[in-house]
Amino acid sequence: MSRVKKRVGVDLNLPRIDIDLAKIAHNARQLKKLYGAKGINIIGVTKVIGGNSIIADVLVQNGIEILADSRIANIIKMRRAGIRGQYLLLRTPALSQVQEVVIHAHISLNSELEVLKKLSEYALKNHIIHKVVLMVELGDLREGIMPSEMDAIVKAVLKLKGLALVGIGTNLACFGGISPDADKMNQLSSIAMCLEEKFKITLAMVSGGNSANYKWFTSSKDVGRINSLRLGESIFLGREALCRKPIPGLFTDIFTLLAEVIEAKRKPSQPYGEVYQNANGDTPKFENKGLMDRAVLAIGTQDVIVSGITPKQKITVLGASSDHMLIDNTETSLKVGDTVAFDLNYSALLRTFSTPCITKNMINQYECASIL
Structure with missing residues (x-):
């Protein structure tokens, strides 16, 4: 799978969330019509x-x-x-x-x-x-x-x-x-x-x-x-809130969260040393899978609810502390400076908008304005 690259001086600051205004406009109109009937x-x-x-x-x-x-x-x-x-x-x-x-x-x-x-x-x-x-x-x-x-x-x-x-x-x-x-x-x-x-x-x-x-x-x-x-x-x-099923005719991909790779190395899959609580107050357990390709992203639990995001690339989220997210990079081979994209659920979206450290990037503003 191809990687999403970050070019210094071109892309907006990361981490960021891309917001498709034209799709929001569409969903609002469709729901107004649906319920208004x-x-x-x-x-x-x-x-x-x-x-x-x-x-x-x-x-x-x-x-x-x-x-x-x-x-x-x-x-x-x-x-x-x-x-x-x-x-x-x-x-x-x-x-x-x-x-x-x-x-x-x-x-x-x-x-x-x-x-x-x-x-x-x-x-x-x-x-x-x-x-x-x-x-x-x-x-x-x-x-x-x-x-x-x-x-x-x-x-x-x-x-x-x-x-x-x-x-x-x-x-x-x-x-x-x-x-x-x-x-x-x-x-x-x-x-x-x-x-x-x-x-x-x-x-x-x-x-x-x-x-x-x-x-x-x-x-x-x-x-x-x-x-x-x-x-x-x-x-x-674009979903109902009982079973989180998509509503026909609505966009479900309005928001995309992007985070940058700040470290990519081959390391053991299992932490070593005497285990106590981690930064989240948990006592974690990890399966020993031998050496693995791992990467660190510049985003953490103070930015997003990690359990509420789904990667768009072939990676596995291993966990996170307040400022770092750890991923299994074996299948994707991301490099330092690459960008990882995620979908979000409602709780994760709420958290990203609650922090000023996530850049809010509005896209398709022209398309949105043209249909108003």
């Missing part, structure tokens, strides 16, 4: 890209009207970059950040009455109407109000000035891995309709979940009152 609006989740303003702008320009992030700092960054749209805070606001949430986020997901009261207080101080969505616990056991407590919470929220109750939602398949199946979605729809009837209100948003909802969506003729989904993985990786 059954009356479901999609919200673009930007947390995995660290609120990157260039990528966020691609989403907005391709029909994504609401951007959602779990970090208020990312929302502030996108707004200061001039990215227009509605902004939704995904994570229940921390009491220490309530004022920033009211000022910078148009909508927030909530599950605590104490927090809602503080949102009301700061909304009134800032002469703002802050929109809130109440999260319902349906079994995944992350955030959410127990269904039996919803009536009391809604009654209290409707009395809070400065707040507008615009919807309810749920989160599944994140912590507990619970599927957003027909039973769960029917339950959420039923809760929405009961609340509307009892309190004489209209819930504009009934948010059924995230990229894990694809299987439910494609197998359901009637989606009930579900009219909103929060999508990140499907947009950026």
Whole structure:
């Protein structure tokens, strides 16, 4: 297999991640069309890209009207970059950040009455109407109000000035891995309709979940009152989030991580000496395969979740410390200065965008602009 070469002074700094903007634009449009066929609006989740303003702008320009992030700092960054749209805070606001949430986020997901009261207080101080969505616990056991407590919470929220109750939602398949199946979605729809009837209100948003909802969506003729989904993985990786299967018609190769070889030598396959914990706190064991061709890459666990990457070349990742990745180089014979390319899963992608030490390289910007 041919090697990907790095030419000093020509390529961008390594390690880096190449990001195909035209493919992001395509996936956003296709998903909007797919879910829109059954009356479901999609919200673009930007947390995995660290609120990157260039990528966020691609989403907005391709029909994504609401951007959602779990970090208020990312929302502030996108707004200061001039990215227009509605902004939704995904994570229940921390009491220490309530004022920033009211000022910078148009909508927030909530599950605590104490927090809602503080949102009301700061909304009134800032002469703002802050929109809130109440999260319902349906079994995944992350955030959410127990269904039996919803009536009391809604009654209290409707009395809070400065707040507008615009919807309810749920989160599944994140912590507990619970599927957003027909039973769960029917339950959420039923809760929405009961609340509307009892309190004489209209819930504009009934948010059924995230990229894990694809299987439910494609197998359901009637989606009930579900009219909103929060999508990140499907947009950026082209996959559903239950079994990580590709969604037909979407690109799954938008991101490519590249790292440079900084050492290539023939060494023993098994470390030698008295064994204690390594840099990761593990006590490793290695099979003795005799001498082998090994290489060291200039990337480590502080840059990427190593278990979440898949090499595009015929190499095997042996492990990593914070700054170095070790690979079996027997089949590929990489040399110092060569570049190794990797695909990433969602967790690995999240880590790469969380570190400033990975160069973010936007490609196909012209192609992206030409289709806007």
